[in-house]
Every structure is written in C-alpha cells, then in structure tokens.
Amino acid sequence: MKLDCWKRPKIEKGREVKPEGAVLNLNSDETFQGESWELKEVVPSEDFAFSRGSGEMRLIHWQLRSQRFEPASREKKLSEGIPIDRDEWFGSSPESEAAARRPGSGVGTAVTINFGPLPKNRHYLSTSGSPFTLNPYYHIKEVLHIIHPSPFPLDLLREALKEDPNGPAVLRIIELEVGFLSILFLSILLSMVIPGMVLSLCTKQPEPPPSCAPDCKRKTLVFILQVLLALLLLGSVGMLWSNEECSRGMTSSPAFVGEVINDSKDFLEDSVNKLQYLLTEAFDQATAPAIKDLNDAENLLGQPIQIELVLETRLDAALDSLSAIAAGAKEVCAQVAGILRSSVEAEQLVGVAKNKFDDLRSQLDSVKKRCKMRDRPLCDSIPSRLLEIKFSTRMIANSSQLEYLKQAGVDSLAAAVTEAHAVFTGLPSKIEKETKSARQAVASELLNKKSELATSSVAFDQIKSRSKMKLLDLRATVVPHFESLKQLEYWRWMVGLVAGLVVVYVWVLLVGATCCGCCGAERSSTPTLIVALVVVSLGSVSLWFLSFITLYIGGHGENHVCRLLRDPEVNPEGGHSALSSVVDTLGAAYDGDEESRSYVADLVVQNHSVPLPFENVLRECKASNTTYNTFHLSTVTDIEKAVNINHWTNICNHLQGVHVNLAQMQIFGPKLNSRLEELRQGLLINVSHIRSQLAGPTTSDLDALANHLNDIAKELSDVTTSAFLDSIAVKTRKALETVVQDLENHKENLVYHLTALELKISPLLHKLNQSITHMKAVQFYVNNHGMSLAHQNTNMYIARIKNYLDQYHNFVTNSINNGSTSCRPVWEMFSSLREQLCRQTLDPLNGFWFMTIYCLIMLIIITPVCLKLINYYNNNSEESGISASDSFITGEMLGWSARPPPPQTNNDW
Incomplete structure (x- = not known):
C-alpha cells in the first residue's frame, strides 16, 4: 500500500x-x-x-x-532497555560524518603569516659600475702567456714569506724568468739596430750606380715613409692613450680597493643581520598568532567541539525540546492544581447538598410516620432514597497520579533543564579551563625557544665584530701599499709621457722632412732627417729599456695577478685553485698545516679548520648561491636544525598534552533523568477514566420526586400531612435550583478542565518519550564517541598551532636557500676588483709597452728609408754643385730655408 x-x-x-x-x-x-x-x-x-x-x-x-x-x-529496543550502538542511531563513524557535514565548522586552518621582508642590503659602491668594458689589450695577454707560460710559483711565495731563500729557489726563479731574460737580450740587440744604422752615415758610402729614374725612387721612398709615419702616429697615440689609462687606473686603485674591503665588511654585516632576523623577528611574527590561538582555545577548540556535538546529535534540539517540556509540564501542573482545587470546592458543595438532603429525608420520614392508617400505603410509596447525591470527586482527590503531578518538582525540572543548558553552553569554557595548563606550558616553551634562538644569534654578532676588525686591519695594511704605488705611478706616468712625446717629436721631424722633400727643399730635408735619426738613435736605447721594464712589470702583473683572478671558464688552467692557495697563504696569520688552513674560513666563521677555499666561494657566489651555505655558517649556528620543529620535543610534548575528555561529561545528569521520569509517571494518568466517572448524573430526578410528593399530598385524607408533603416538595425544588445547580456547574468545570488536561498530557507525554529517547542517544554518543570527536578536533587545534611553526620553519629554510640571501655581491665585488686591477691598470700598462715596441719597430723600419732619402738628397745636391756638407752648413745658417731647385733638364716622369 x-x-x-x-x-x-x-x-x-x-x-x-x-x-x-x-x-x-x-x-x-x-x-x-x-x-x-x-x-x-x-x-x-x-x-x-x-x-x-x-x-x-x-x-x-x-x-x-x-x-x-x-x-x-529502535523505540522498541529503547523501551526494552536493549542498547543501541552509535551507528544504528547516527549511521557511519563520527570522523567520516563530521568530514561530510562540516563545510565550514571545526577548528579551521591556521592563518597564513605574512612575514616581513628581510633587511635589505646596503648600496655597495664597488659594484656600481659596469663590470664589462671593451678590452683592446686582450690579445696582448696571449703574447705574455707565450713569454711566461708557467703558473703562479706558490712554492716561491712561501719561501719568500719565510724570508729564507736558498739556492734551489734562486735557480727556480731564473728558470721561471727565462722568457723575460730572452726578451731582455733581444731588446738589447734591437736597441743597437737604429744606432748602428745611423752610424753608417759616418762611413763612406759606396758609389751608387747611375739611376735611370732617380725621381721615381725618391717619390717611392717618400710614399713609403709617409705610410710608415702614419703607422708611427698610430703607435704614438696608443702610447699616450695607454699611459693615461694606466695612470687613471693606478690613481683610483687605492680608493677602489678600500671600497671593496668596506663593501665586503658591509656585506657580511648585512648577511648576518638577515640570519639574525630569521632567528629572532621572524620567530616573533610566527609565535604571535600561535600564542593568540593558544589563549583563544574557548573559540578555537571549545566551540568547534560544541558545534560537532550539535551536528552529530542535534543536542540543541534536545535541549530546546526539554525546555518546551519543562514549560508544558509547568502548565500541566498548574492545571492539575486548579482541578484539585475545583474538586475540593465541589466536594464541599456535595457535603452541603448531602446535609440538605438528609434534612429533607428526615422530614419526609417524620411525615410518613404521621400518616393515618388509610393513607399508609400512599405514604409508603414515597421514595425517600431518591434524596441522595450521586456525584463525587473522591476519585480526583484520591488519585495519586494527579497528586503526583501537583507535587511534581516542576521548578526542579526547570532547574535541571537549565543546568543541562549550562553544561552545554559552558562546554567551551570547560574545555578552555581543562586545557589551560597544557596551553600555558606550550606558550612558556615558545618563550624559552625564543630565548634559545636569540642566544644562537649572538654567535653571529661575534662574526660581525671579528670580521669587521680583520677587514679594517686589512684595509689599513693594503691601502697604504697602493698609496705608495700611486706615488711611483706619477713618475712612471711622467716617463711614459716623455717617451710618447719623444716619439711624437720624431714623427714631427720626419713629417717636416718629408714635406720639405716633397716641396723641392731637399737641402732642408736632409739635415732634418739627420736630426730625427740622431734623436731616434739616442732615444731608442732608452725606449727599449723602458719597454722592457714595463713589459717585465706588466707581464708579472698579468701572470701573478690577472691570471689568478681570471674566471675558470676563461682560463681553466689557472682558475681559482691557485688563487685560493695564494689567498690562504698570504692571509694566514697563524701556524699550522699549510694545506688545510683557510683564510676565508678564519675571516668569516673564525674557524680556519673549516674547508672553505676561496675558489669555491667565488664559484658558488657567481652561481648566486646563498651566503649561509656558501660560507658554511652552519658551523657557527645550524639554523636548519635550530628551527626544525621535529627537534622541539618539549613544545611537541606539551602540545600533545592538550587533551579534552568528553567520555565522562554528563550533559543530562541523574537529577534531570529522575525529574523527567517522575513527570513521565505522572503523565501516565488515565484522565479519560476520571472524566467518564464524572460524566454521570449528579443526583436522582429531584423534580420528579417533588411532583410525586405533590400528587400524593393531593390524595391524602389528612390535610396536615398533605401540607407537610407540599412543603417538602417545595424545599426539594429549591434545593435543586440552588445547591444542585452549583454542584452541576462545578462538575461541568471539572469535566472541561479534565478534558483540556487530557489534550495537553497526550502530546506532552509523547514529546517527553521522544526527548528521553533522544537524551539517551545523545548521552550514549557522548560516552562512546565523544572521545574520538574531541580527539579529532584537538588534533586539528594542535595542527593549527603547529602550522604556524611549520610556516616559520619553511620561511627560514626557504630564505637561507634562495636568492634573498644570495652572496652574488661577493662575486660582483671580486669581478669589479679584477676589472680595476687588470682592465683599468695592468692591461693599459701592457698596452703601453706593446705600443712602445710597436713604435720602435716602426722606427727601425723607418730608419733605412730615411737613410736612403738622405743618400738621395746628397747625391742630388752633388749633381747641383753643392756638397752635402755645404748643404748642411748652408741649411743651418739659413734655418734650413729651401732654395729654388735647379732647372730640370731631363725629366722622364
């Protein structure tokens, strides 16, 4: 159906x-x-x-x-006392059900912490410029590598630091300097070339064969000389340019080296400040919301558990139902009390009516006795038994259940319901008090951990102070040496300037001689060429000596400085391995194993036994690795271990101590159960039966009795007796109209209230049975599954607190392992220093000797051309009747003024 x-x-x-x-x-x-x-x-x-x-x-x-x-x-099981498990009441497990029905309830996730930015690095002056500039001297380095192919002589450096040179060391130096010694020997030979060729003017020249085209040869020589002079001009400009560039680089080197050292000090301070920030201020930012949540357990732990209980058991509906039952019970009890009062009043009226009827009955019996014998049958037919009250309220007064309802502790029930409400609404406060000691212990351990991290960060203060002191000492030691080189550089620049000007002066003389020769003033051109050759002869020796000295200084600078500073991708043979050894050797200020000591480790972590080669530092900083990992700062304070919450055993143990016990919680206590059971027993009264008993007639038919008395009185022969009967009939009718009518009204009122009571008791009893059933289910759930529910929410609360610590751990580990703490500035400082020393200083110095040698070679090539021109001009003068000496004397007297050329008689051109 x-x-x-x-x-x-x-x-x-x-x-x-x-x-x-x-x-x-x-x-x-x-x-x-x-x-x-x-x-x-x-x-x-x-x-x-x-x-x-x-x-x-x-x-x-x-x-x-x-x-x-x-x-x-299930109701049958409950009524029979058969236990019903939780799954039969509510279905699946509380964990799955809570997860399925909890879209926004529960403890919730932790707030995402917005950690403040790390302290910014200062502006490093040494890294401001561009590290890349065009290097026109690049290929000169290849020449130096051929001259001096040997790597840096680290063993000789150690011997020199010991100030104990021996014979093998001297031989080793000579072996390394073979290339420069060869260059020195070659320079000496080449320095004699020009003077030798010029001295050939003092010897008698062989008679040249007659030339068929002397003017063509002259023009050819002049053209060659002009080309060579153009190349010589390029070389002289290169000399002056490289000399000035080298001077600028050397002049700015002391200040730049000081800036690099200052920037290194600032970088270490900035890096240490970042690490200290991670250990102190970042931890404060993480613990602030954690401590706030620890202090707000009532809202974050108590209320979610309360909400879960409501979602799982509809506990709020049960309490509302109990409140409604208490209110309904109060109304029922008040109505029962009214019924009992009405029954007492009705019973009093019954007593009055009985007295009245007893009096009428006695009068009727007295009249019946006075009847005469002939009227006796009529008098005996009078039914005196009809004068009785059939209505009674004794069943109401004697009803123990009604009296029970009247005397039921309605106020006690309301108080018990209020107490149950208080237990439910006070559950968050109870949980807050129950977990207070454990939460305070966690907060205390967080403060202890803050002190531990602050203590760990103190070690970085020692790094800042010691590294600052050492770097300032290094600057005080190194910068004065560069200042002294700066003073020497002034004289080097003067010598280089004079050398360049000498070449320019020679170039001017040769250009003037060429111009004179082209204009027909051969007599003035010859002495000019002779003067230029004399200047070249005298200056070439000095220039070759200057070029060798410059080559020696620049070559050793390139080999011992620039090749060490070269990037391993550019120069894998030298690379940073030799540089690391040189830095460790020069920077070591202590005794010990020379192969294991590290100047960088001693400078940064104050532990020279830490394997920290300078080459590794540069390689990792170029790759933008972190300062913490590059400089092995974990040997000072292992930050990753310090912030690993898995090692914070005290905090974890106290967090696990946050425990909520709901198994013993009595939401509906014995007092409430007893009051409800008492109310239930009272509501089991059969009101219908009482109402049916009251539904009968109140008295017999008194009106019929009065009529019957009147009829008999009319038939009696005795007038007196007849009058008495009529009087009794009148009194009976009067009692019917007064006492009996009041009793009828009370009866109707009682029946009405009993009917109303019955209508209230039935739904109230039904709701009471449901509430008792629901209460048992709720209490069963709390006793058997409350622990799992509380454990689940407690774990979520603990996970919320741990999440703040996990965020801190992840933030710190990410910060010390990403670009925010990169040591890239170290590489930029190193690159800038290399640029300053090599590109701005040593490379121009090498360019100077290269251009000087280039000019000398040009002069060597120019010298025979000039000699040929002098010879040509001399021969041409002889043909004109003027000897070379006369031409020279005449030119000297006249200031080498040009004379009109002789007429050309035969010009094949």
Missing part, C-alpha cells in the same frame, strides 16, 4: 525544510521505509501525521542516511 507524504527534505546547514509530496511504502508491519532516502540524523522534535482511513498513524520524522531505518524497532 502507498501513502502520500511530503517530499524529501532539503538540508541546509543542519536545518530542515519541510518536504512536499513524496511516496512512502508501508509494509505489513506498519513501519515506514524510505526506499530512496538517506538517513542523516535523528530529529525527534516534530511528528508528521499521516491519515489512513478513520484512524491516525504517527511517524517520527528522521532525516535520512544511506540505509533503511525503522523507528518502531
């Missing part, structure tokens, strides 16, 4: 919406099974009525879950 019902209810955040039109199947046992519904949770606060024929059938409404549910069988 099918029964029309409402549709499936829609659940919105635990609240039900009444369904509309659905179909339920009714089986033979008269239990309902929702075939397509899911049983979700018990809602015993409302009954849905279904009509079937003339009768009425009630079905407790259940929100549905994934199984069939038969309320009748």
Whole structure:
C-alpha cells in the first residue's frame, strides 16, 4: 500500500525544510521505509501525521542516511532497555560524518603569516659600475702567456714569506724568468739596430750606380715613409692613450680597493643581520598568532567541539525540546492544581447538598410516620432514597497520579533543564579551563625557544665584530701599499709621457722632412732627417729599456695577478685553485698545516679548520648561491636544525598534552533523568477514566420526586400531612435550583478542565518519550564517541598551532636557500676588483709597452728609408754643385730655408 507524504527534505546547514509530496511504502508491519532516502540524523522534535482511513498513524520524522531505518524497532529496543550502538542511531563513524557535514565548522586552518621582508642590503659602491668594458689589450695577454707560460710559483711565495731563500729557489726563479731574460737580450740587440744604422752615415758610402729614374725612387721612398709615419702616429697615440689609462687606473686603485674591503665588511654585516632576523623577528611574527590561538582555545577548540556535538546529535534540539517540556509540564501542573482545587470546592458543595438532603429525608420520614392508617400505603410509596447525591470527586482527590503531578518538582525540572543548558553552553569554557595548563606550558616553551634562538644569534654578532676588525686591519695594511704605488705611478706616468712625446717629436721631424722633400727643399730635408735619426738613435736605447721594464712589470702583473683572478671558464688552467692557495697563504696569520688552513674560513666563521677555499666561494657566489651555505655558517649556528620543529620535543610534548575528555561529561545528569521520569509517571494518568466517572448524573430526578410528593399530598385524607408533603416538595425544588445547580456547574468545570488536561498530557507525554529517547542517544554518543570527536578536533587545534611553526620553519629554510640571501655581491665585488686591477691598470700598462715596441719597430723600419732619402738628397745636391756638407752648413745658417731647385733638364716622369 502507498501513502502520500511530503517530499524529501532539503538540508541546509543542519536545518530542515519541510518536504512536499513524496511516496512512502508501508509494509505489513506498519513501519515506514524510505526506499530512496538517506538517513542523516535523528530529529525527534516534530511528528508528521499521516491519515489512513478513520484512524491516525504517527511517524517520527528522521532525516535520512544511506540505509533503511525503522523507528518502531529502535523505540522498541529503547523501551526494552536493549542498547543501541552509535551507528544504528547516527549511521557511519563520527570522523567520516563530521568530514561530510562540516563545510565550514571545526577548528579551521591556521592563518597564513605574512612575514616581513628581510633587511635589505646596503648600496655597495664597488659594484656600481659596469663590470664589462671593451678590452683592446686582450690579445696582448696571449703574447705574455707565450713569454711566461708557467703558473703562479706558490712554492716561491712561501719561501719568500719565510724570508729564507736558498739556492734551489734562486735557480727556480731564473728558470721561471727565462722568457723575460730572452726578451731582455733581444731588446738589447734591437736597441743597437737604429744606432748602428745611423752610424753608417759616418762611413763612406759606396758609389751608387747611375739611376735611370732617380725621381721615381725618391717619390717611392717618400710614399713609403709617409705610410710608415702614419703607422708611427698610430703607435704614438696608443702610447699616450695607454699611459693615461694606466695612470687613471693606478690613481683610483687605492680608493677602489678600500671600497671593496668596506663593501665586503658591509656585506657580511648585512648577511648576518638577515640570519639574525630569521632567528629572532621572524620567530616573533610566527609565535604571535600561535600564542593568540593558544589563549583563544574557548573559540578555537571549545566551540568547534560544541558545534560537532550539535551536528552529530542535534543536542540543541534536545535541549530546546526539554525546555518546551519543562514549560508544558509547568502548565500541566498548574492545571492539575486548579482541578484539585475545583474538586475540593465541589466536594464541599456535595457535603452541603448531602446535609440538605438528609434534612429533607428526615422530614419526609417524620411525615410518613404521621400518616393515618388509610393513607399508609400512599405514604409508603414515597421514595425517600431518591434524596441522595450521586456525584463525587473522591476519585480526583484520591488519585495519586494527579497528586503526583501537583507535587511534581516542576521548578526542579526547570532547574535541571537549565543546568543541562549550562553544561552545554559552558562546554567551551570547560574545555578552555581543562586545557589551560597544557596551553600555558606550550606558550612558556615558545618563550624559552625564543630565548634559545636569540642566544644562537649572538654567535653571529661575534662574526660581525671579528670580521669587521680583520677587514679594517686589512684595509689599513693594503691601502697604504697602493698609496705608495700611486706615488711611483706619477713618475712612471711622467716617463711614459716623455717617451710618447719623444716619439711624437720624431714623427714631427720626419713629417717636416718629408714635406720639405716633397716641396723641392731637399737641402732642408736632409739635415732634418739627420736630426730625427740622431734623436731616434739616442732615444731608442732608452725606449727599449723602458719597454722592457714595463713589459717585465706588466707581464708579472698579468701572470701573478690577472691570471689568478681570471674566471675558470676563461682560463681553466689557472682558475681559482691557485688563487685560493695564494689567498690562504698570504692571509694566514697563524701556524699550522699549510694545506688545510683557510683564510676565508678564519675571516668569516673564525674557524680556519673549516674547508672553505676561496675558489669555491667565488664559484658558488657567481652561481648566486646563498651566503649561509656558501660560507658554511652552519658551523657557527645550524639554523636548519635550530628551527626544525621535529627537534622541539618539549613544545611537541606539551602540545600533545592538550587533551579534552568528553567520555565522562554528563550533559543530562541523574537529577534531570529522575525529574523527567517522575513527570513521565505522572503523565501516565488515565484522565479519560476520571472524566467518564464524572460524566454521570449528579443526583436522582429531584423534580420528579417533588411532583410525586405533590400528587400524593393531593390524595391524602389528612390535610396536615398533605401540607407537610407540599412543603417538602417545595424545599426539594429549591434545593435543586440552588445547591444542585452549583454542584452541576462545578462538575461541568471539572469535566472541561479534565478534558483540556487530557489534550495537553497526550502530546506532552509523547514529546517527553521522544526527548528521553533522544537524551539517551545523545548521552550514549557522548560516552562512546565523544572521545574520538574531541580527539579529532584537538588534533586539528594542535595542527593549527603547529602550522604556524611549520610556516616559520619553511620561511627560514626557504630564505637561507634562495636568492634573498644570495652572496652574488661577493662575486660582483671580486669581478669589479679584477676589472680595476687588470682592465683599468695592468692591461693599459701592457698596452703601453706593446705600443712602445710597436713604435720602435716602426722606427727601425723607418730608419733605412730615411737613410736612403738622405743618400738621395746628397747625391742630388752633388749633381747641383753643392756638397752635402755645404748643404748642411748652408741649411743651418739659413734655418734650413729651401732654395729654388735647379732647372730640370731631363725629366722622364
């Protein structure tokens, strides 16, 4: 059979919406099974009525879950005292159910901490300029590598530091300087070339064969000389340019080296400040919300558990139902008290009526005795027994159940319900007090951990102070040496300037001689060429000596400085391995194993035994690795271990001590249960039976009795007796109108109130039975599954606190392992220093000797050309009748003024 019902209810955040039109199947046992519904949770606060024929059938409404549910069988089990497990009441486990029905409830996730930015690095002056500039001297380095191919002589450096050179060391030096000694020997030879060629002018020249085209040869020589002079001009400009560039680099080197050392000091301070920030201020930022949540357990732990209880058991509905029952019980008790009062009043009227009827009965008996014999049969026919009261309220007064309802502790029930409400509403406060000691212990351990991290950061203060002191000492030692080189550089620049000007002067003389020769003033051109050659002869020796000295200084600078500073990708043979050894050797200020000491480790971590080669530092800083990992600062303070919460055993142990016990919590105490049971027993009264007893007639038919007395009085022969009977009839009618009518009114009032009481008791008893059933289910759930629910929410609360610490741990580990603490500035400082020393200083110095040698070679090539021109001009002068000496004397007297050329008699050109 099918029964029309409402549709499936829609659940919105635990609240039900009444369904509309659905179909339920009714089986033979008269239990309902929702075939397509899911049983979700018990809602015993409302009954849905279904009509079937003339009768009425009630079905407790259940929100549905994934199984069939038969309320009748469970109510039967509860009434018989058979225990029902939690899954039968509520379905699946509380953990899965809470997860399925908790979209926004529960402890919730921790707030994402916005850690403040790390302290910014200062502006480093040494890294301001561009590290890349065009290097026109690049290929000169290849020449130096050929001259001096040997790597840096580290063993000789150590011998020199010991100030104990020996014979093998001297031989080793000579072996290394073979290339420069060869260059020195070659320079000496080449320095004699020009003077030798010039001295050839002092010897007698062989008579040249007659030339068929002397003017063509002259023009050819002049053209060659002009080309060579153009190349010589390029070389002289290169000399002056490289000399000036080298001077600028050397002049700015002392200040730049000081800036590099200052920037290194600032970088170490900035890096240490960042690490200290991670250990102190970042921890404060993480613990602030953690301590706030620890102090707010009432809202973050207590209220979620309270909400879970409501979601799982509808505890709020049970308490509301109990409040309604208490209010209804109060009304019932008040109504019962009114009924009892009315019954007492009615019983008093019954007594008055009985007295009245007894008096009438005695009068009637007296009249019957006075009847004469002939009237005796008529008098005996008078029914005196009709003067009686049939109505009585003794069944009300004697009803123990009504008296029980009257005397029931309604106020005690209301107080018990209020107490249950207080237990429920005070659950968050109870949980807050229960976990207070454990939470305070966690907060105390967090403060202790803050002190430990602050103590760990003190070690970095020592790094700042010691590294600052050492770097300042290094600057005080190194910068004065550069200042002294700066003073020497002034004289080097003067010598280089003079050398360049000498070449320019020679170039001017040769250009002037060429111009004179082209203009026909051969007599002035010859002495000019001779003067230029004399200057070249005298200056070439000095220039070759200067070029060798410059080559020696620049070559050793390139080999011992620039090749060490070269990037291993550019120069893998030298690389940073030799540089690391040189730095460790020069920087070592202590005795020990020379192969294991590290100047960088001693400078930064104050532990020279830490393997920290300078080459590794530069390589990792070029790759933008972190300062913490590059400089092995974990040997000072292992930050990753210090912030690893898995090692914070005290905090973890105290967090696990945050425990909530709901198994022993009595929401509905024995007092409430006893009061409800008392109320239930009182409500079991059969009011219908009492009302049916009161439904009978109050008295016999007194009006008929009065009429009967009047009829008999008319038939009596004795007038006196007849008058007495008429008087009794009048009194009977008067009693009927007064006493009996009042009694009838009280009776109707009692019946009305009993009917009203019956209408109230039935639904109240039904609701009471449901509430008792729901209470047992709720208390069963709390006793058997409250621990798992509390444990789940407690774990979420603990996880929330741990999440703040995890965020701190992740922030610190990410910060010390990403670009925010990169040591890239170290590489930039090194690159800038290399640029300053090599590109700005040593490379121009090498360019100077290269251009000087280039000019000398040009002069060597120019010298024979000039000699040929001098010879040509001399021969041409002889043909004109003027000797070379006369031409020279005449030119000297006349200031080498040009004379008109002789007429050309034969010009083949």
